[in-house]
Amino acid sequence: MAERIFIQDMARHVGAEITLQGWLADKTDKGRLQFLRFRDGTGFIQAVVFQKEVSPEAFDAAKKLTQESSVRLTGVPRAEPRAPGGFELSVKDLQVVQIANEYPITPKDHGVEFLMANRHLWLRSPRQHAILRIRARIIKAIRDWFDNNGFLLVDTPVLTPSACEGTTTLFATDYFGVPAYLTQSGQLYNEANAMAFGKVYCFGPTFRAEKSKTRRHLTEFWMVEPEWAYGTLDDYMRVGEEFVSYVVQTILQERAPELQTLERDLTKLQNVTPPFPKISYSEAVEILHTHGYPDFQWGDDFGAPHETVISEQFAKPVFVHRYPTAMKAFYMALDPHDPKVCLSADLLAPEGYGEIIGGGERSADLAYLEKQLAHHNLPREAYEWYLDLRKYGTVPHAGFGLGIERTVAWLCKLDHVRETIPYPRMLEKIYP
RNA sequence: UCCUCGAUAGCUCAAUUGGCAGAGCGCGCGGCUGUUAACCGUGAUGUUCUAGGUUCGAGUCCUAGUCGAGGAGCCA
Numbered sequence: 120m121a122e123r124i125f126i127q128d129m130a131r132h133v134g135a136e137i138t139l140q141g142w143l144a145d146k147t148d149k150g151r152l153q154f155l156r157f158r159d160g161t162g163f164i165q166a167v168v169f170q171k172e173v174s175p176e177a178f179d180a181a182k183k184l185t186q187e188s189s190v191r192l193t194g195v196p197r198a199e200p201r202a203p204g205g206f207e208l209s210v211k212d213l214q215v216v217q218i219a220n221e222y223p224i225t226p227k228d229h230g231v232e233f234l235m236a237n238r239h240l241w242l243r244s245p246r247q248h249a250i251l252r253i254r255a256r257i258i259k260a261i262r263d264w265f266d267n268n269g270f271l272l273v274d275t276p277v278l279t280p281s282a283c284e285g286t287t288t289l290f291a292t293d294y295f296g297v298p299a300y301l302t303q304s305g306q307l308y309n310e311a312n313a314m315a316f317g318k319v320y321c322f323g324p325t326f327r328a329e330k331s332k333t334r335r336h337l338t339e340f341w342m343v344e345p346e347w348a349y350g351t352l353d354d355y356m357r358v359g360e361e362f363v364s365y366v367v368q369t370i371l372q373e374r375a376p377e378l379q380t381l382e383r384d385l386t387k388l389q390n391v392t393p394p395f396p397k398i399s400y401s402e403a404v405e406i407l408h409t410h411g412y413p414d415f416q417w418g419d420d421f422g423a424p425h426e427t428v429i430s431e432q433f434a435k436p437v438f439v440h441r442y443p444t445a446m447k448a449f450y451m452a453l454d455p456h457d458p459k460v461c462l463s464a465d466l467l468a469p470e471g472y473g474e475i476i477g478g479g480e481r482s483a484d485l486a487y488l489e490k491q492l493a494h495h496n497l498p499r500e501a502y503e504w505y506l507d508l509r510k511y512g513t514v515p516h517a518g519f520g521l522g523i524e525r526t527v528a529w530l531c532k533l534d535h536v537r538e539t540i541p542y543p544r545m546l547e548k549i550y551p
Numbered sequence: 552u553c554c555u556c557g558a559u560a561g562c563u564c565a566a567u568u569g570g571c572a573g574a575g576c577g578c579g580c581g582g583c584u585g586u587u588a589a590c591c592g593u594g595a596u597g598u599u600c601u602a603g604g605u606u607c608g609a610g611u612c613c614u615a616g617u618c619g620a621g622g623a624g625c626c627a
Binding site: 148151 | 552558561562563575576577578582583584585586587588589590618619620621622623624625626627
């Protein structure tokens with residue numbers, strides 16, 4: 120029995136007889152010669168079956184293979200400049216596991232609705248492989264960076280008793296007779312964890328029940344949120360630019376073939392190195408005034424077109440800091456030099472990808488937070504534990520959240536986040 | 552929730568002024584020893600989204616609904 124190997128290790132086995140286990144991606148029938156495009160989950164390779172080189176039974180089986188039939192191939196890999204990928208398998212024998220039914224996703228064009236309804240099968244295509252391999256590597260790079268920079272992974276709960284920020288719509292569920300909600304952020308728990316461990320991060324799914332229907336929204340998405348004690352706004356922006364640059368440069372190094380599959384222009388990613396440009400909200404408003412939005416009012420939030428105009432002025436991601444206090448969450452610290460603005464900052468990605476990070480310095484002031492809770496009509500009793508953090512050794516602290524799917528969409532240059540996660544959850548869509 | 556657009560074969564789409572339901576791909580059969588979304592020949596495939604209406608006659612026009620796409624707001 121030939122040694123069973125994976126396509127990703129093919130180069131080490133040139134000239135030796137091996138066995139691959141996988142699926143037929145596509146086939147070209149040339150009569151006495153069959154080209155099989157074969158995949159095993161680790162890659163794609165072309166296999167060639169000559170009638171005179173295999174048994175009549177094996178050749179007949181090869182001719183009858185349908186798209187996505189499962190099959191074991193035994194043969195000899197060799198370098199072959201005519202084959203896509205540079206390697207080709209000369210088949211000596213094959214064993215059919217199942218002849219697949221007529222497969223819905225053909226090599227021709229399909230519409231979004233059809234592909235989304237067949238997401239469980241769409242995942243088998245080379246493009247989806249490239250995207251999800253990049254996603255997995257981004258997640259590893261994120262965790263590596265925090266683990267290597269003194270942050271401790273401290274998980275925050277998915278089921279929560281109340282809204283974290285009181286602003287967005289939550290998914291409600293029944294928790295033994297009392298209402299509970301799927302988390303919209305680990306933020307508040309992160310602050311408690313930072314007071315316990317100094318530098319922490321959480322990483323997990325996040326849920327928003329808002330009826331957002333755009334290319335950058337999911338109802339279930341993944342977010343990494345670091346938080347650290349004694350952090351300031353300036354610290355946050357330094358951490359953010361080092362962290363994001365590490366993730367981007369790691370993907371450029373480690374996932375070059377996948378970026379090539381997606382035909383990603385790499386030059387714009389190669390630019391992503393510290394430091395990033397940093398402008399205030401007020402400076403951003405001035406940019407809008409001179410670039411097509413002369414009527415934009417100070418105090419209004421940026422929409423998608425505004426974010427695009429601002430980010431287009433820079434070759435790197437840009438931090439916009441010191442937003443109007445009224446626009447941001449209740450816990451943001453005020454700027455001591457100008458209380459109309461708070462010590463918050465968002466990071467806008469280039470190429471129109473918009474906000475990928477939001478964060479800032481949190482208020483350490485008990486009296487201010489009590490006032491803010493009342494001002495935002497939030498029930499104080501739900502936040503007693505949070506206020507405790509300002510009673511028992513309060514310190515300045517900062518943190519931020521980075522959206523995984525928007526980061527994947529940016530690095531892959533996708534026009535919609537729905538392809539950045541295996542099973543996207545979107546407005547009124549939960550199948551498959 | 553609002554605005555715009557759309558729904559015809561398994562898929563992607565066409566169908567003139569309201570007048571016989573079409574093509575390509577995929578699938579079946581036959582051919583081909585270098586194909587890359589192969590090619591050549593040949594064959595089968597329809598609740599035209601749903602309900603109602605106008606009409607001699609509706610894929611086409613009208614009303615309501617369902618589903619989808621793009622965008623807005625909100626956000627990561």
